[in-house]
Amino acid sequence: MDVEPEMLALFVGFGLVVGVLFGFFGMGGSFLVTPALLMLDYEPSVAVGSGMAFVFGTAVIATLKHHDLGQVDYKLGAIMITGTTMGIEAGRASVYYLESIGLAGALISVAYVVLLGGVGAMVTRDALQGDSGGIDHEATGKRLDEYEIPETAKKIQRTIRIPPMVTLRGDVRVSVWVITAVAFATGLLSGFLGVGGGFIRMPAMIYAIGVPVPVAVGTDLFEIVFSGGLGSYLYGQGGGVDLGIVVPLLFGSALGARVGSAATAVVDADGIKIYFGGMLLVGAIAVGIGEIGTYLGSPTLELIGLVLVIGAAVVVAAAILYTSVVSLRTTRSHQTATAD
Amino acid sequence: MAGLEIPAWDPQTALLIGTILLEAIVLYAGYAGLERILGPHVLRLVVGGTGSGQ
Numbered sequence: 001m002d003v004e005p006e007m008l009a010l011f012v013g014f015g016l017v018v019g020v021l022f023g024f025f026g027m028g029g030s031f032l033v034t035p036a037l038l039m040l041d042y043e044p045s046v047a048v049g050s051g052m053a054f055v056f057g058t059a060v061i062a063t064l065k066h067h068d069l070g071q072v073d074y075k076l077g078a079i080m081i082t083g084t085t086m087g088i089e090a091g092r093a094s095v096y097y098l099e100s101i102g103l104a105g106a107l108i109s110v111a112y113v114v115l116l117g118g119v120g121a122m123v124t125r126d127a128l129q130g131d132s133g134g135i136d137h138e139a140t141g142k143r144l145d146e147y148e149i150p151e152t153a154k155k156i157q158r159t160i161r162i163p164p165m166v167t168l169r170g171d172v173r174v175s176v177w178v179i180t181a182v183a184f185a186t187g188l189l190s191g192f193l194g195v196g197g198g199f200i201r202m203p204a205m206i207y208a209i210g211v212p213v214p215v216a217v218g219t220d221l222f223e224i225v226f227s228g229g230l231g232s233y234l235y236g237q238g239g240g241v242d243l244g245i246v247v248p249l250l251f252g253s254a255l256g257a258r259v260g261s262a263a264t265a266v267v268d269a270d271g272i273k274i275y276f277g278g279m280l281l282v283g284a285i286a287v288g289i290g291e292i293g294t295y296l297g298s299p300t301l302e303l304i305g306l307v308l309v310i311g312a313a314v315v316v317a318a319a320i321l322y323t324s325v326v327s328l329r330t331t332r333s334h335q336t337a338t339a340d
Numbered sequence: 341m342a343g344l345e346i347p348a349w350d351p352q353t354a355l356l357i358g359t360i361l362l363e364a365i366v367l368y369a370g371y372a373g374l375e376r377i378l379g380p381h382v383l384r385l386v387v388g389g390t391g392s393g394q
Contacts, residue, residue: 053357053360056360056361057360057361058364060361060364060365060368061364061367061368064365064368065368229357229361232356232357233357236350236353236356236357237348237353241357241360243356246360250360250363250364250367254364254367255367255371258371325387328387332387332388
């Protein structure tokens, strides 16, 4: 794991930025790591494998916190592990196969452009319409059976009743096959892109399975510990996990996540959401530019792509920190005025 | 398709993943401790005043 000091600093700094985003939004950020590594000319298997190992480490830290809050459904997590494991292995095998025929980098980049662009457009549209639509990942103070089950989940629970059926936390009764299908699809995405898949799995757990939001978040993280651990192990066997990348990234992100998580207590997420959507859209454009640069053999275009993807994340993280400090100072000056 | 495979036991890879797991746990505990000790001071420095707000 020979890493030059400037790369070490870059990884710690990028980890810090990604951590702030993860801590604040409860998702995202980690899926900026793999494209950034691809643009830094790492092999696709190393970019995806190290991205996944980073997600694994991040999930361990976040699960420890959500376990303390009692937001993990271990039964649901255990069922999902099987489907996710199969999905990850299928995704990983696809990456190695595509790498052997020289198409991995291009296809992974295209998948990222579609994914980042799609999710970014959705988040931006919600933010512009003023629809909160987001996921309150720290949601507490509400009983689990008080969460309303979405219509789609109710319909799935009524129509797909293939045994065995299981009862989950929040009094949700659903077929094991529905859980396995959701787990396989998101696992496939994780294995192919090296992401935790939380930004797909969380909504899928809420809208397809019908579990309460806090349980979806906690269980998703618990599940990522296993799927991410297994995925990292599989990539590690093929030499795809580089500790020189993962260790400094995690060092920065663990600190950033604490800061980002603390910021949720003082900043309204809806105000920042439009930046988040914008960041994903810029990320999609950056990956596209980087890929065109690789195709044309233009280092300038590749550099522009890299600067854009890191720059977009830095701008949003800085906006979160700036807004937090301003909000804290305003609160403090109000408190001082009241005391006077 | 390269074909699906059952993961074989590989002590070196297990050590690699174990290192990441250990780092995560150490960072969780370490940063929590640092936050307790340095948190109020950092907050006071950034916001000014008593730093009692969280």
